[in-house]
Amino acid sequence: MPSNIPEIQFKGYAVHDTKNWTTFELIDFEPKPFEDYDIDIKIEYCGVCGSDVHTITGGWGKPTLPIIPGHEIVGKAVRVGPKVSSIKVGDRVGVGAQICSCMKCEQCKNDNEQYCPKAVNTYSSHYPNAEKTLSQGGYSTAVRAHERFVFPIPSALPLEEAAPMLCAGLTVYSPLVRNGAGKGKKVGVVGVGGLGHFAIQFARALECDRIVAFSHSSHKQDDAVELGATEVVITGKAGFEESLVGQLDLIICTADVSDGIPLREIMSTLNVHGRLIMVAIPNEDLPSLMSSDLSKNGSFLGGSKIGSKKEALEMLDLAVKKGVKPWIEMLSMKDCGTAVKAVKEGNVHYRHVLKMDIE
Ligand SMILES: NC(=O)c1ccc[n+]([C@@H]2O[C@H](COP(=O)([O-])OP(=O)(O)OC[C@H]3O[C@@H](n4cnc5c(N)ncnc54)[C@H](OP(=O)(O)O)[C@@H]3O)[C@@H](O)[C@H]2O)c1
Ligand SMILES: [Zn+2]
Ligand SMILES: [Zn+2]
Incomplete structure:
Protein backbone atom coordinates (compact mmCIF):
# COMPACT_ATOMS: atom_id res chain seq x y z
CA MET A 1 0.00 0.00 0.00
CA ALA A 168 -34.93 1.88 8.73
CA GLY A 169 -35.68 5.47 7.69
CA LEU A 170 -35.07 4.97 3.98
CA THR A 171 -37.05 1.71 3.85
CA VAL A 172 -40.22 3.52 4.93
CA TYR A 173 -39.52 6.89 3.28
CA SER A 174 -39.27 5.32 -0.19
CA PRO A 175 -42.69 3.57 -0.23
CA LEU A 176 -44.33 6.57 1.43
CA VAL A 177 -43.25 8.99 -1.33
CA ARG A 178 -43.62 6.48 -4.17
CA ASN A 179 -47.19 5.81 -3.13
CA GLY A 180 -48.32 9.39 -2.76
CA ALA A 181 -48.07 10.13 0.98
CA GLY A 182 -48.66 13.83 1.50
CA LYS A 183 -51.31 16.48 2.10
CA GLY A 184 -54.86 15.13 2.03
CA LYS A 185 -53.73 11.50 2.45
CA LYS A 186 -54.68 9.04 5.16
CA VAL A 187 -51.84 6.70 6.01
CA GLY A 188 -51.58 3.65 8.24
CA VAL A 189 -48.39 2.23 9.77
CA VAL A 190 -48.46 -1.34 11.06
CA GLY A 191 -45.88 -2.07 13.78
CA VAL A 192 -44.25 0.58 15.93
CA GLY A 193 -40.63 -0.61 15.89
CA GLY A 194 -37.41 0.58 14.27
CA LEU A 195 -39.01 1.03 10.85
CA GLY A 196 -42.49 1.88 12.13
CA HIS A 197 -41.38 4.73 14.39
CA PHE A 198 -39.74 6.36 11.37
CA ALA A 199 -42.79 5.71 9.16
CA ILE A 200 -45.04 7.62 11.57
CA GLN A 201 -42.56 10.52 11.74
CA PHE A 202 -42.03 10.70 7.97
CA ALA A 203 -45.79 10.52 7.32
CA ARG A 204 -46.11 13.53 9.62
CA ALA A 205 -43.15 15.29 7.98
CA LEU A 206 -44.86 14.75 4.59
CA GLU A 207 -47.97 16.41 6.06
CA CYS A 208 -50.38 13.49 5.75
CA ASP A 209 -53.85 14.31 7.12
CA ARG A 210 -54.37 11.21 9.22
CA ILE A 211 -51.74 8.79 10.51
CA VAL A 212 -53.11 5.62 12.03
CA ALA A 213 -50.61 3.50 13.98
CA PHE A 214 -51.53 -0.19 14.26
CA SER A 215 -49.76 -1.88 17.17
CA HIS A 216 -50.32 -5.40 18.50
CA SER A 217 -50.42 -4.41 22.15
CA SER A 218 -51.35 -1.27 24.05
CA HIS A 219 -47.80 -0.59 25.39
CA LYS A 220 -46.79 1.84 22.66
CA GLN A 221 -49.97 3.93 22.51
CA ASP A 222 -48.46 7.07 24.07
CA ASP A 223 -45.22 6.74 22.13
CA ALA A 224 -47.08 6.44 18.82
CA VAL A 225 -48.97 9.67 19.55
CA GLU A 226 -45.76 11.44 20.53
CA LEU A 227 -44.19 10.27 17.26
CA GLY A 228 -47.06 11.85 15.32
CA ALA A 229 -49.89 9.30 15.03
CA THR A 230 -53.34 10.88 14.98
CA GLU A 231 -54.91 7.58 16.06
CA VAL A 232 -53.62 4.34 17.56
CA VAL A 233 -55.39 1.03 16.91
CA ILE A 234 -54.57 -2.11 18.89
CA THR A 235 -54.67 -5.06 16.49
CA GLY A 236 -54.79 -7.57 19.33
CA LYS A 237 -58.44 -6.59 19.97
CA ALA A 238 -61.15 -8.35 17.94
CA GLY A 239 -63.02 -5.96 15.66
CA PHE A 240 -60.20 -3.37 15.76
CA GLU A 241 -60.72 -2.59 12.06
CA GLU A 242 -64.47 -1.93 12.16
CA SER A 243 -64.36 1.83 12.62
CA LEU A 244 -61.74 2.23 9.87
CA VAL A 245 -63.14 0.11 7.02
CA GLY A 246 -62.60 1.74 3.60
CA GLN A 247 -60.75 4.81 4.89
CA LEU A 248 -56.98 4.64 4.37
CA ASP A 249 -55.12 5.52 1.16
CA LEU A 250 -51.86 3.80 2.01
CA ILE A 251 -50.58 1.40 4.67
CA ILE A 252 -46.91 0.63 5.33
CA CYS A 253 -46.56 -2.72 7.10
CA THR A 254 -43.44 -3.09 9.24
CA ALA A 255 -44.76 -5.81 11.60
CA ASP A 256 -42.17 -8.56 11.69
CA VAL A 257 -44.54 -11.51 12.03
CA SER A 258 -46.30 -13.84 9.63
CA ASP A 259 -49.07 -15.57 11.48
CA GLY A 260 -49.56 -12.77 14.03
CA ILE A 261 -50.60 -10.11 11.55
CA PRO A 262 -54.32 -9.78 10.82
CA LEU A 263 -53.74 -9.00 7.15
CA ARG A 264 -57.32 -9.47 5.96
CA GLU A 265 -58.70 -7.05 8.56
CA ILE A 266 -55.94 -4.52 7.90
CA MET A 267 -56.54 -4.68 4.11
CA SER A 268 -60.22 -3.92 4.77
CA THR A 269 -59.27 -0.48 6.12
CA LEU A 270 -58.08 0.59 2.65
CA ASN A 271 -60.11 3.00 0.55
CA VAL A 272 -60.87 2.18 -3.10
CA HIS A 273 -57.54 1.41 -4.85
CA GLY A 274 -55.69 1.91 -1.59
CA ARG A 275 -52.35 0.14 -1.24
CA LEU A 276 -50.72 -1.92 1.46
CA ILE A 277 -46.94 -2.04 1.08
CA MET A 278 -45.09 -4.79 2.95
CA VAL A 279 -41.65 -3.71 4.01
CA ALA A 280 -41.31 -6.28 6.79
CA ILE A 281 -39.78 -9.56 5.65
CA PRO A 282 -40.84 -12.17 8.20
CA ASN A 283 -39.33 -15.67 8.04
CA GLU A 284 -42.57 -17.37 7.06
CA ASP A 285 -45.28 -16.97 4.40
CA LEU A 286 -47.79 -14.20 4.77
CA PRO A 287 -51.28 -15.13 5.97
CA SER A 288 -53.48 -16.26 3.09
CA LEU A 289 -56.06 -13.93 1.59
CA MET A 290 -59.18 -14.52 -0.53
CA SER A 291 -59.35 -12.68 -3.86
CA SER A 292 -62.45 -11.03 -2.47
CA ASP A 293 -60.30 -9.38 0.23
CA LEU A 294 -58.70 -7.42 -2.61
CA SER A 295 -61.68 -7.05 -4.97
CA LYS A 296 -64.14 -5.65 -2.45
CA ASN A 297 -62.20 -2.37 -2.20
CA GLY A 298 -60.09 -2.74 -5.35
CA SER A 299 -57.03 -2.69 -3.12
CA PHE A 300 -53.41 -3.51 -3.94
CA LEU A 301 -50.87 -5.50 -1.95
CA GLY A 302 -47.21 -4.81 -2.75
CA GLY A 303 -43.69 -4.71 -1.40
CA SER A 304 -40.71 -2.39 -1.25
CA LYS A 305 -36.96 -2.74 -0.76
CA ILE A 306 -34.86 -0.08 1.00
N1 LIG B 1 -37.91 -4.20 2.87
C1 LIG B 1 -36.71 -3.81 3.26
O1 LIG B 1 -35.90 -3.32 2.48
C2 LIG B 1 -36.36 -3.92 4.71
C3 LIG B 1 -35.38 -3.07 5.27
C4 LIG B 1 -35.17 -3.13 6.65
C5 LIG B 1 -35.90 -4.02 7.44
N2 LIG B 1 -36.80 -4.84 6.84
C6 LIG B 1 -37.63 -5.76 7.64
O2 LIG B 1 -38.60 -4.99 8.33
C7 LIG B 1 -39.03 -5.69 9.50
C8 LIG B 1 -39.03 -4.78 10.70
O3 LIG B 1 -37.70 -4.42 11.06
P1 LIG B 1 -37.45 -3.50 12.35
O4 LIG B 1 -36.00 -3.27 12.40
O5 LIG B 1 -38.39 -2.35 12.35
O6 LIG B 1 -37.86 -4.52 13.51
P2 LIG B 1 -38.48 -4.18 14.96
O7 LIG B 1 -37.88 -2.95 15.49
O8 LIG B 1 -38.33 -5.45 15.72
O9 LIG B 1 -40.02 -3.89 14.68
C9 LIG B 1 -40.92 -4.91 14.27
C10 LIG B 1 -42.30 -4.64 14.83
O10 LIG B 1 -43.12 -5.76 14.51
C11 LIG B 1 -44.16 -5.83 15.48
N3 LIG B 1 -44.20 -7.17 16.07
C12 LIG B 1 -43.18 -7.87 16.62
N4 LIG B 1 -43.64 -9.02 17.15
C13 LIG B 1 -44.95 -9.04 16.93
C14 LIG B 1 -45.99 -9.98 17.23
N5 LIG B 1 -45.73 -11.13 17.87
N6 LIG B 1 -47.23 -9.72 16.80
C15 LIG B 1 -47.49 -8.58 16.13
N7 LIG B 1 -46.55 -7.65 15.84
C16 LIG B 1 -45.30 -7.89 16.23
C17 LIG B 1 -43.83 -4.88 16.61
O11 LIG B 1 -44.65 -3.72 16.53
P3 LIG B 1 -45.88 -3.50 17.57
O12 LIG B 1 -45.36 -3.85 18.93
O13 LIG B 1 -46.20 -2.06 17.43
O14 LIG B 1 -46.98 -4.39 17.10
C18 LIG B 1 -42.37 -4.54 16.34
O15 LIG B 1 -42.02 -3.29 16.85
C19 LIG B 1 -38.10 -6.91 9.58
O16 LIG B 1 -38.76 -8.01 8.98
C20 LIG B 1 -36.93 -6.51 8.73
O17 LIG B 1 -36.21 -7.61 8.24
C21 LIG B 1 -37.06 -4.80 5.51
ZN1 LIG C 1 -32.03 -2.95 7.75
ZN1 LIG D 1 -27.98 -2.69 -12.08
Missing part, protein backbone atom coordinates in the same frame (compact mmCIF):
# COMPACT_ATOMS: atom_id res chain seq x y z
CA PRO A 2 1.47 3.47 -0.91
CA SER A 3 2.55 5.47 2.15
CA ASN A 4 -0.06 8.26 1.69
CA ILE A 5 -2.94 5.78 2.16
CA PRO A 6 -4.02 5.28 5.77
CA GLU A 7 -3.65 1.83 7.19
CA ILE A 8 -7.10 0.59 8.17
CA GLN A 9 -7.61 -2.60 10.07
CA PHE A 10 -10.85 -4.30 9.01
CA LYS A 11 -12.07 -6.03 12.19
CA GLY A 12 -15.53 -6.73 13.47
CA TYR A 13 -17.83 -8.68 15.76
CA ALA A 14 -18.90 -11.88 14.00
CA VAL A 15 -21.39 -14.65 14.59
CA HIS A 16 -19.93 -18.11 13.87
CA ASP A 17 -23.01 -20.24 14.41
CA THR A 18 -26.66 -19.36 13.75
CA LYS A 19 -27.65 -21.36 16.84
CA ASN A 20 -25.41 -19.13 18.99
CA TRP A 21 -26.45 -15.88 17.35
CA THR A 22 -25.97 -13.73 20.46
CA THR A 23 -22.31 -14.81 20.73
CA PHE A 24 -20.02 -12.51 18.78
CA GLU A 25 -16.25 -12.83 18.43
CA LEU A 26 -13.88 -10.19 17.13
CA ILE A 27 -12.33 -11.28 13.80
CA ASP A 28 -10.16 -9.72 11.08
CA PHE A 29 -11.62 -9.71 7.59
CA GLU A 30 -10.47 -8.92 4.09
CA PRO A 31 -12.54 -6.34 2.20
CA LYS A 32 -12.93 -6.51 -1.60
CA PRO A 33 -9.98 -5.15 -3.61
CA PHE A 34 -10.04 -1.33 -3.61
CA GLU A 35 -11.22 0.15 -6.93
CA ASP A 36 -11.47 3.62 -8.47
CA TYR A 37 -14.96 4.45 -7.18
CA ASP A 38 -14.53 2.92 -3.73
CA ILE A 39 -14.62 4.73 -0.41
CA ASP A 40 -13.37 3.36 2.90
CA ILE A 41 -15.34 4.54 5.90
CA LYS A 42 -13.94 4.45 9.44
CA ILE A 43 -17.03 3.48 11.41
CA GLU A 44 -18.20 5.44 14.46
CA TYR A 45 -21.73 4.07 14.94
CA CYS A 46 -23.93 1.32 13.54
CA GLY A 47 -27.65 0.77 14.06
CA VAL A 48 -29.12 -2.67 14.75
CA CYS A 49 -31.85 -3.65 12.25
CA GLY A 50 -34.45 -6.42 12.40
CA SER A 51 -32.81 -7.78 9.22
CA ASP A 52 -29.55 -8.35 11.14
CA VAL A 53 -31.49 -10.71 13.41
CA HIS A 54 -33.17 -12.58 10.52
CA THR A 55 -29.76 -13.11 8.95
CA ILE A 56 -27.72 -14.22 11.98
CA THR A 57 -30.45 -16.55 13.26
CA GLY A 58 -30.68 -18.23 9.85
CA GLY A 59 -34.35 -17.21 9.62
CA TRP A 60 -33.96 -16.30 5.94
CA GLY A 61 -31.81 -19.34 5.18
CA LYS A 62 -28.33 -20.44 6.12
CA PRO A 63 -25.83 -17.57 5.75
CA THR A 64 -22.12 -18.02 4.93
CA LEU A 65 -20.29 -17.86 8.26
CA PRO A 66 -18.68 -16.14 10.03
CA ILE A 67 -20.86 -13.11 9.46
CA ILE A 68 -20.54 -9.54 10.72
CA PRO A 69 -23.97 -7.90 10.51
CA GLY A 70 -24.85 -4.18 10.52
CA HIS A 71 -26.06 -1.95 7.71
CA GLU A 72 -26.86 1.36 9.34
CA ILE A 73 -23.31 2.63 9.22
CA VAL A 74 -21.89 6.11 9.81
CA GLY A 75 -18.40 7.49 10.24
CA LYS A 76 -15.72 9.38 8.31
CA ALA A 77 -14.37 8.76 4.82
CA VAL A 78 -10.70 7.84 5.22
CA ARG A 79 -9.79 6.75 1.71
CA VAL A 80 -11.44 7.70 -1.60
CA GLY A 81 -10.75 6.20 -5.01
CA PRO A 82 -9.30 8.38 -7.80
CA LYS A 83 -12.64 8.55 -9.67
CA VAL A 84 -14.76 9.52 -6.65
CA SER A 85 -16.10 13.06 -7.14
CA SER A 86 -18.77 13.58 -4.47
CA ILE A 87 -16.93 12.68 -1.24
CA LYS A 88 -13.52 13.66 0.10
CA VAL A 89 -11.38 12.29 2.90
CA GLY A 90 -12.68 13.48 6.27
CA ASP A 91 -16.35 13.84 5.18
CA ARG A 92 -19.09 12.57 7.51
CA VAL A 93 -20.72 9.76 5.56
CA GLY A 94 -22.78 6.63 5.88
CA VAL A 95 -24.03 3.57 4.06
CA GLY A 96 -27.21 1.55 4.37
CA ALA A 97 -28.06 -1.97 3.33
CA GLN A 98 -26.44 -1.87 -0.14
CA ILE A 99 -22.84 -1.15 -1.17
CA CYS A 100 -22.74 -1.86 -4.91
CA SER A 101 -24.81 -2.64 -8.02
CA CYS A 102 -24.10 -3.14 -11.74
CA MET A 103 -24.62 0.60 -12.56
CA LYS A 104 -25.73 -0.36 -16.10
CA CYS A 105 -29.13 -2.01 -15.98
CA GLU A 106 -32.54 -0.38 -16.38
CA GLN A 107 -32.97 -0.21 -12.59
CA CYS A 108 -29.55 1.34 -11.98
CA LYS A 109 -30.16 3.96 -14.67
CA ASN A 110 -33.54 4.96 -13.26
CA ASP A 111 -32.94 5.54 -9.56
CA ASN A 112 -34.03 2.03 -8.74
CA GLU A 113 -30.57 0.67 -7.96
CA GLN A 114 -31.92 -1.16 -4.91
CA TYR A 115 -33.75 -3.43 -7.37
CA CYS A 116 -30.64 -4.15 -9.51
CA PRO A 117 -30.39 -7.93 -10.06
CA LYS A 118 -26.68 -7.64 -9.21
CA ALA A 119 -27.17 -5.58 -6.03
CA VAL A 120 -24.46 -6.26 -3.43
CA ASN A 121 -25.76 -6.18 0.12
CA THR A 122 -23.66 -4.53 2.80
CA TYR A 123 -23.07 -7.91 4.44
CA SER A 124 -23.47 -11.55 3.52
CA SER A 125 -23.17 -10.82 -0.21
CA HIS A 126 -20.62 -11.64 -2.91
CA TYR A 127 -19.32 -9.13 -5.45
CA PRO A 128 -19.82 -9.98 -9.13
CA ASN A 129 -16.09 -9.31 -9.79
CA ALA A 130 -14.68 -10.51 -6.51
CA GLU A 131 -16.69 -13.63 -5.93
CA LYS A 132 -14.49 -14.97 -3.19
CA THR A 133 -15.00 -11.86 -1.06
CA LEU A 134 -17.97 -11.92 1.24
CA SER A 135 -19.13 -8.47 2.25
CA GLN A 136 -19.11 -7.83 6.01
CA GLY A 137 -21.23 -5.30 7.88
CA GLY A 138 -20.90 -2.44 10.28
CA TYR A 139 -20.45 -4.04 13.70
CA SER A 140 -16.86 -3.40 12.69
CA THR A 141 -14.09 -0.85 12.29
CA ALA A 142 -14.52 -0.09 8.59
CA VAL A 143 -16.53 -0.68 5.45
CA ARG A 144 -15.62 -0.33 1.78
CA ALA A 145 -18.43 0.82 -0.53
CA HIS A 146 -18.94 2.18 -4.03
CA GLU A 147 -19.44 5.97 -4.11
CA ARG A 148 -23.01 5.61 -5.34
CA PHE A 149 -23.99 3.96 -2.05
CA VAL A 150 -22.19 6.39 0.24
CA PHE A 151 -24.41 9.16 1.57
CA PRO A 152 -23.05 12.46 2.86
CA ILE A 153 -24.57 13.18 6.28
CA PRO A 154 -25.89 16.76 6.72
CA SER A 155 -23.96 18.66 9.38
CA ALA A 156 -27.19 19.31 11.32
CA LEU A 157 -27.69 15.59 12.00
CA PRO A 158 -25.68 13.94 14.79
CA LEU A 159 -24.01 10.85 13.31
CA GLU A 160 -25.64 8.49 15.80
CA GLU A 161 -29.09 9.78 14.83
CA ALA A 162 -28.34 9.54 11.12
CA ALA A 163 -27.28 5.87 11.36
CA PRO A 164 -30.74 4.27 11.71
CA MET A 165 -32.10 6.47 8.94
CA LEU A 166 -29.87 4.73 6.40
CA CYS A 167 -31.87 1.50 6.49
CA GLY A 307 -34.64 3.04 -1.25
CA SER A 308 -32.50 4.77 -3.85
CA LYS A 309 -29.65 7.21 -3.19
CA LYS A 310 -31.83 9.99 -4.59
CA GLU A 311 -34.46 9.17 -1.97
CA ALA A 312 -31.84 8.83 0.77
CA LEU A 313 -30.60 12.36 0.14
CA GLU A 314 -34.16 13.76 0.03
CA MET A 315 -34.97 11.90 3.24
CA LEU A 316 -31.94 13.27 5.11
CA ASP A 317 -32.87 16.76 3.95
CA LEU A 318 -36.48 16.35 5.09
CA ALA A 319 -35.30 14.94 8.44
CA VAL A 320 -33.25 18.10 9.03
CA LYS A 321 -36.10 20.42 7.97
CA LYS A 322 -38.83 18.67 9.95
CA GLY A 323 -36.84 17.39 12.94
CA VAL A 324 -37.32 13.68 12.26
CA LYS A 325 -35.05 11.73 14.58
CA PRO A 326 -34.86 8.17 15.83
CA TRP A 327 -35.42 7.29 19.44
CA ILE A 328 -32.16 5.56 20.14
CA GLU A 329 -30.70 3.40 22.89
CA MET A 330 -26.90 3.48 22.70
CA LEU A 331 -24.71 0.49 23.53
CA SER A 332 -21.02 -0.15 23.21
CA MET A 333 -20.33 -2.21 20.05
CA LYS A 334 -19.04 -5.15 22.08
CA ASP A 335 -22.57 -5.44 23.49
CA CYS A 336 -24.01 -6.30 20.07
CA GLY A 337 -25.20 -9.66 21.44
CA THR A 338 -27.41 -7.86 23.96
CA ALA A 339 -28.70 -5.58 21.20
CA VAL A 340 -29.74 -8.34 18.77
CA LYS A 341 -31.41 -10.29 21.59
CA ALA A 342 -33.43 -7.20 22.52
CA VAL A 343 -34.58 -6.78 18.90
CA LYS A 344 -35.67 -10.42 18.70
CA GLU A 345 -37.60 -10.04 21.96
CA GLY A 346 -39.23 -6.76 20.92
CA ASN A 347 -37.56 -4.83 23.74
CA VAL A 348 -36.10 -1.83 21.90
CA HIS A 349 -37.53 1.69 22.03
CA TYR A 350 -36.97 2.03 19.13
CA ARG A 351 -33.46 1.50 17.75
CA HIS A 352 -30.23 0.28 19.26
CA VAL A 353 -27.16 2.12 18.01
CA LEU A 354 -23.74 0.60 18.65
CA LYS A 355 -20.80 2.91 19.42
CA MET A 356 -17.38 1.88 18.11
CA ASP A 357 -15.15 0.41 20.81
CA ILE A 358 -12.59 -1.58 18.82
CA GLU A 359 -9.04 -0.24 19.33
